[in-house]
Amino acid sequence: MSASGNPFLAAIESRISCYSLTKTSPIPDSRLQEIVNTVIQHTPSPFNVQSARAVVLLHDNHDAFWDTADARVKESVPEAVYQALSQRIAGFKAAYGSVLFFEDQGALEELGSKNASVQHMLAEGSHHSSGMHQFAVWTALELEGLGCNLQHYNFLPSIVDAVKEKWNLPSTWALHAQLVFGAPDEAAGGLVRKRERTYLPLEERVRVLGA
Template identity: 45%
Template sequence: MSSTSAPGAAAFLKAIELRRSVYTINDKIPVPDEKIVEIVEAAIKHGPSSFNSQSSRAVVLFGDEHKFVWDTVLAVLKPIVPEAEFPKTVGKVNGCFKAGHGTVLFWEDNAVVKGMQDMFPLYQDRFPPWSQHASAMVQFITWTALANEGISASLQHYNPLIDEKLREHFKLPDTWALVAQMPFGTATAPAGEKTFKPLEDRVKVFGK
């Protein structure tokens, strides 16, 4: 039996399939808030990072603090979105994101990145992209784990427009840079159909 067909791998790959972008969510979830925190903490703790730098950070928000994020998004967007288009933006932000149960904010600590650059100057130009890779893996772990608890989510990127206001409101270090926002809740409609490009064009195997 190949490693990819082993029970453990099959269960893991099946878990990955459950992770989808869902934009129609409500504020009810099937697990207590403590479970969400537990998932995020595990993702932050066990997510891989270059040289074990552990630069990823997360903020988990519920209730009014969750809503504050999306009110901030609208406040920042209002002066820059054409007036005729703004009602559509309000509908999207309030209906798809603010309507959820909570939000996870993913950050990277640039102080850690700078420290790694100073420690390993030979690779100094690589640490910023490696930091983004680490964040992406934390996001993926969190998203997949939520999906396997019956919780739907999507990944948003209103940074850097909202970084400063969120850092100030939540009293976060200036060195924290916002990477992504993940609103979550229970799906009120299924995810859309997902199509796949041919694998033979995307995966090459040699030496077999």
């Protein structure tokens, strides 16, 4: 199937995980903020609860996040695991910035308390909505010439606690993901797939009934 003729589908098709990133950006920080603002404002959420929160970490703040992640991982996992993760973390730190995606549990609880009939859907809906936000920012940044990869260093509660303390974030914000971004390292191949992605047969994954 070709995405030709539809720029949205073409952007979905070309998006990749890019790990060789540099400390430069092809767009100004103001444009980065505009993109994140647009995604946060317009991406859907369950019952329009608008529980997504984003923190864009640039420059020293980006470095500080990944330094914190490294320190907390070091004190929490066996040395061999740390050695492997530390190398990866150094790669993330070498990028230009990170977008941290949160979901405000306070907003979700408030909606649930006002409308008990929707309460059971909110936890899953919050995850779905966060994923939509992550995908939208990822794809939008790539369209601007940035490379991105998606990380989940919220697996360690001590990292989440440190982040909230350092940047004085509300205790109700639950960290879901980190999107690392930067200009792709052209010497390492730029925004090109390193490994050919394999695809399961679409006939097994999509059923159209009644066409």
